Amino acid sequence: MKKQTIGFVALLLASTSWALAEDVPIEGTVQSRCVIQTDTAGVYGNPNAYTLTTDPSDGGALAIIRFDVTLADAYKAEITAPSSFSSSPPLPDVVTWTGDTEVDAVSDASGMGSYETDKVEQGLKDIYDLTATGSTWFKTSSVATMGGSKAFPGGNYTALVVAECIAQ
Amino acid sequence: MVKWIIMFLLVSFPVLAHEMTPTYPKLEPSHLDNVYKTTMEMFNKREEVEYYEIGVFDAEWKPIPFVTKYEIIKIRYLGHVTFDVYIRKQDVSRATYVCSMSKLRKDATTKTAIASRICSKFK
Numbered sequence A: 001m002k003k004q005t006i007g008f009v010a011l012l013l014a015s016t017s018w019a020l021a022e023d024v025p026i027e028g029t030v031q032s033r034c035v036i037q038t039d040t041a042g043v044y045g046n047p048n049a050y051t052l053t054t055d056p057s058d059g060g061a062l063a064i065i066r067f068d069v070t071l072a073d074a075y076k077a078e079i080t081a082p083s084s085f086s087s088s089p090p091l092p093d094v095v096t097w098t099g100d101t102e103v104d105a106v107s108d109a110s111g112m113g114s115y116e117t118d119k120v121e122q123g124l125k126d127i128y129d130l131t132a133t134g135s136t137w138f139k140t141s142s143v144a145t146m147g148g149s150k151a152f153p154g155g156n157y158t159a160l161v162v163a164e165c166i167a168q
Numbered sequence B: 001m002v003k004w005i006i007m008f009l010l011v012s013f014p015v016l017a018h019e020m021t022p023t024y025p026k027l028e029p030s031h032l033d034n035v036y037k038t039t040m041e042m043f044n045k046r047e048e049v050e051y052y053e054i055g056v057f058d059a060e061w062k063p064i065p066f067v068t069k070y071e072i073i074k075i076r077y078l079g080h081v082t083f084d085v086y087i088r089k090q091d092v093s094r095a096t097y098v099c100s101m102s103k104l105r106k107d108a109t110t111k112t113a114i115a116s117r118i119c120s121k122f123k
Helices: A002-020 B002-012
Strands: A034-040 A045-048 A051-053 A063-069 A075-080 A095-106 A120-122 A125-130 A134-146 A161-167 B017-021 B035-045 B051-057 B072-074 B079-088 B097-103 B114-121
Touching: A034 A161, A034 B114, A063 A075, A063 A161, A063 B114, A075 A134, A095 A125, A125 A134, A134 A161, B017 B097, B017 B114, B035 B097, B051 B079
Parallel strands: A161 B114
Antiparallel strands: A034 A063, A034 B017, A045 A051, A051 A134, A063 A134, A075 A125, A075 A161, A095 A134, A120 A125, B017 B035, B035 B079, B051 B072, B051 B097, B097 B114
């Protein structure tokens, strides 16, 4: 009788545990979006005293930015190469800036193949219509030249590439 | 082949992303008279960025007055934030874009060289 009671209580507890089990929902929403991913921050090389450049052959590294869009014809990518240092030592002269952005790779060669030829250039800013869904990698180069062939002072230099994804 | 290259790139590099939704937010009347609001959501996957600045602009990129809980929002790495943007009724017809832009710390040890900005367009 005692064994039967213990068995009954154990069964009751087990069934109670089952009764307390609940479904825990994981919710999500799928909606159109643009995601900017900073794959590689650029690095300046210093091939001579008066030049800083992201050219890999001069010891630099290009900035690589990836745009992911899930809705075609909804966004423009605007990428602006630097036109000033955000931090640097005191500079002895005016710096001249050049820079350019190009498509580095695409996830859909047929839909995105014309991005580079169709881009609009406004000085240091390059504008691309993101007409297809998927990922596009852009590479941005930058060259800073010190005026009067003066040398860049020693120290850390940082300049910003601005990557914008603008709904249209 | 292209897919394999994309997979390689995804696996090879740390992905540092900034996203904001929806793409086309709608301004709707709020609980306050003559004030409209919309709700936006942001996701921060940029480990080196903690703060994002919110801005509202017209079609000519001139700033439009608005109110949010914080104009500069702190979002931890891998964090989601939902925030409301309030705009006066008189500015609703001019309001075109709501944007979020990464703010980089000057003393950051990471020499980040990319500032990201995402702009949604009011419908």
